[in-house]
Amino acid sequence: LSRDRLDDEVWDEIEENLITADVGVAPTRAIVEDLRTKVKVLGTRTPSEVRAMLREELLTQIAPELDRTLHVRPHGERPAVVLVVGVNGTGKTTTSGKLARVLIGDGNKVVLGAADTFRAAAADQLQTWGDRVGATVVRGPEGGDPASVAFDAVAKGFEDHADTVIVDTAGRLHTKTGLMDELGKVKRVIEKRALVDEVLLVLDATTGQNGMRQAQVFAEVVNITGIALTKLDGTAKGGIVISVQRELGVPVKLVGLGEGPDDLAPFDPEVFVDAILGD
């Protein structure tokens, strides 16, 4: 009997662990049920063995085999185009700047497009990043048409024989259909000139269950190809990306680990899982 009690405690702890990491109730249940079945089948005895199995299970859930390559390489004369999207304040502009920094560090030429013509000083913020990392910034008039700024940025990319054009867009809640339509238009207008190779959805790690809705709607409107999970340097774990990856099949490619230019890293499934487990 005492053995059972101990087991219940272990299971409760695992459940709490996952829920407080924003994995979500239903996915947590599914993971715990799976694990319980395996434990029964394998006759696992100790909590530490169960924990090791949980780690394996989470790794499976996060699909380490997914291709997380960023599509940022030019195609002959044509620069690669990266479109950066997401809800307000998640870290799009910062991630655009950091990504430019990485690419420039690898010897690439980068153009940044300031297609956030809406938020106060958004273009100035991107300009500061451009100056900081050595990227050309294309901007338009305040309140102007974001699609035409995006188009101009891509044109500038061709003209300068740039390797990559990164287009930063305004934050918008996925519930605002007008703004989502505008984003769709930004993408379509770019596509008159070039393929969009990568559409990065920037998700804030502090986001709870709403992250799923965000990802679904952005995926519908602009067909996201990768996720950048920001602000992982805080206490939040970003567990919602487990469901997002599974439901949409879109991999997390990058993580944001701070406000500085070098605080961007490739997503590492093991590091992510270990952070959730608190080891």
Next chain:
Amino acid sequence: MFETLSDRLTSVFSSLRSKGRLSDADIDATCREIRIALLEADVALAVVKDFVARIKERARGAEVSQALNPAQQVVKIVNDELIEILGGETRRLRYAKTPPTVVMLAGLQGSGKTTLAGKLAKWLRDQGHAPLLVACDLQRPNAVQQLSVMAERAEVAVFAPEPGNGVGDPVAVARQSIEHARRQQHDVVIVDTAGRLGIDQELMRQAADIRDAISPDEVLFVVDAMIGQDAVSTAQAFMDGVGFDGVVLTKLDGDARGGAALSVRHVTGRPIMFASTGEKLADFDAFHPDRMAGRILDM
């Protein structure tokens, strides 16, 4: 997608046979459903546990009549309890006896502080005050410009003596701003600060130094309604690190259920004073506990 709490409870009570008091088994089943509904609304787990324990107490004593739809009766208990917690001790902005009234904003990166500064300024101006916005985020690229644009749009004055982008001392700017406000006869000072993480000791210290330099009448914690389970540790860290008197919930124009409202209220005891509901200066409202309760319960 989410089922509403009423849907969930209706299925629990469809098996309920007798009128009168709920049996322990009924209460357990009910509480399980309430727990799930709250977790799906992003209420933090520790808070859910306390809350469900409270509901359990009330449900034990409650006469639930089968004839009158027991699910709705329990939902009403939950709803009332939520409103009570969210709304207990709602209050207005506290003005200083001798002006200027000093309001300091603090919160995580990107939560909506600078935008809120503009909204508050406009709201106060519309009521005949003469607010001054103070640019103490000298860190985030172009935060000073952003605040200056907000000031221009709100048609209020801004105190921005330092360029920012890493240049200038926010504590000194904060201190000077009070003198400046007195000279220029501003009766309210709103201090925008840089976003910071709860675990960033150094920046939290800086926030405390700003606070000590200006002795604010109100420190407002600005939190994004989309935040998940981290709401508890973040709110606690800001409470410990700088302390705050009230909470502002932002980005309520989205479809996040906003369980953070309950989490933050529950762990800090501080009232939620305002709701930020959009990117425009006018998208700003007093906080309505009843609407928030309905939203968390998806009603």
